[in-house]
Amino acid sequence: MQIPSHLIDKQTWEKVLYFIALNDIPPPYLLVNKDVVINKIKQIGKGVEGSKVYYAVKANPDIEILKLLAEMDIGFEIASEGELELLKSLSVGPERIISSNPIKTFKFLISARDYGVRYFAYDSYSEVDKIARYVPNSLVYVRLSVSNEGSEWPLSKKFGVEIDEAANLLEYARDKGLLPVGLTFHVGSQCNNAYNWHMAIEKSRELWDLARQRGIDLKVLNIGGGYPIRYTKDVVGIESIEKRISQSIRQKFPEGVEVFIEPGRAVVGDAGVFVSTVIGKAKRGNEDWLYIDVGVFNGLMESIGGIKYSYVVGSRNPVKRWTIAGPSCDSFDVIDKEVELPEPDIGNRILILSSGAYTISYASEFNGFSIPKTIVI
Numbered sequence: 001m002q003i004p005s006h007l008i009d010k011q012t013w014e015k016v017l018y019f020i021a022l023n024d025i026p027p028p029y030l031l032v033n034k035d036v037v038i039n040k041i042k043q044i045g046k047g048v049e050g051s052k053v054y055y056a057v058k059a060n061p062d063i064e065i066l067k068l069l070a071e072m073d074i075g076f077e078i079a080s081e082g083e084l085e086l087l088k089s090l091s092v093g094p095e096r097i098i099s100s101n102p103i104k105t106f107k108f109l110i111s112a113r114d115y116g117v118r119y120f121a122y123d124s125y126s127e128v129d130k131i132a133r134y135v136p137n138s139l140v141y142v143r144l145s146v147s148n149e150g151s152e153w154p155l156s157k158k159f160g161v162e163i164d165e166a167a168n169l170l171e172y173a174r175d176k177g178l179l180p181v182g183l184t185f186h187v188g189s190q191c192n193n194a195y196n197w198h199m200a201i202e203k204s205r206e207l208w209d210l211a212r213q214r215g216i217d218l219k220v221l222n223i224g225g226g227y228p229i230r231y232t233k234d235v236v237g238i239e240s241i242e243k244r245i246s247q248s249i250r251q252k253f254p255e256g257v258e259v260f261i262e263p264g265r266a267v268v269g270d271a272g273v274f275v276s277t278v279i280g281k282a283k284r285g286n287e288d289w290l291y292i293d294v295g296v297f298n299g300l301m302e303s304i305g306g307i308k309y310s311y312v313v314g315s316r317n318p319v320k321r322w323t324i325a326g327p328s329c330d331s332f333d334v335i336d337k338e339v340e341l342p343e344p345d346i347g348n349r350i351l352i353l354s355s356g357a358y359t360i361s362y363a364s365e366f367n368g369f370s371i372p373k374t375i376v377i
């Protein structure tokens with residue numbers, strides 16, 4: 001196979017081919033290059049003064065990956081008792097854990113309290129009541145709604161409040177005995193628009209000032225996740241995004257501020273490659289269909305929300321335009337359309353690049369197809 005060098009780094013490509021050549025493991029499985037994960041962690045936050053990184057566990061909670069990250073000097077962002085259990089099993093201390101899910105379950109709040117987790121996001125009055133009751137004296141930060149324009153996986157509708165409401169919520173938290181320490185936002189996942197962070201930071205400053213007028217001094221600016229990775233085309237690099245963020249922070253917060261960053265996709269996404277098999281081909285009307293053993297339900301869920309992956313096959317046949325579908329009987333299980341690929345044979349391997357984030361963590365055993373194993377290489 002020829003290296004698609006514009007889509008994958010050379011070292012990951014070589015490791016993947018080497019692994020496939022030396023191991024007779026039946027696909028599908030997900031290979032994750034640990035060197036990419038380590039390098040990403042080293043890079044993220046480097047360009048933002050006073051920042052701390054909290055890996056968003058939901059992107060990929062594989063225990064080997066978490067173990068790797070636990071050995072590094074970073075924290076973790078979680079939303080459930082299940083994610084907490086994973087971190088506990090690796091002896092990650094509670095001071096390294098925060099939760100930015102604005103609506104938490106009772107069970108999670110209780111387990112977080114028992115373990116000693118102290119930082120929680122919220123964006124409603126009822127959540128303040130819940131946190132005050134289950135985890136009194138918590139440090140809380142309010143989720144501000146910001147533009148998600150230009151992000152491929154927008155999150156803005158489900159959570160976040162406007163500035164006035166946010167200020168009221170900070171006051172309400174204080175009145176209920178919690179410690180309002182800051183604010184958070186999420187510009188949308190796979191955000192290719194560096195300007196979003198600038199606008200969000202500008203908006204954060206407004207809330208900061210309003211809170212101060214009401215006697216609340218904030219100190220934590222949690223800028224969430226959203227850093228993009230390369231799927232089918234180049235994206236803004238982490239370095240230039242952070243340059244932009246850091247400029248905005250210096251301009252808007254000259255007094256200095258504690259910055260939290262919660263990357264998920266950018267840490268593990270392009271470290272991963274699915275190794276899958278071509279299991280069927282069919283002509284339906286004018287369309288050529290290709291069926292593979294990883295689909296929407298057992299790994300490629302994000303494809304129905306608009307994420308387009310890159311595929312590689314070893315074939316030298318003429319290129320055709322394919323509709324690619326997964327193995328289940330459900331008509332939702334269509335991963336992509338109009339994908340140009342040389343025609344593979346049945347039984348050939350097909351690689352799916354940049355598939356380390358939001359794949360296995362979304363996967364189910366729907367229709368009896370097992371969830372692909374993750375192998376860290």
Ligand SMILES: *Cc1c(COP(=O)(O)O)cnc(C)c1O
Binds near residue numbers: 077190
């Ligand atoms: C999912 C999530 C993240 C990670 O987002 P990415 O786009 O994967 O970097 C960070 N913070 C919160 C609160 C999230 O829900």
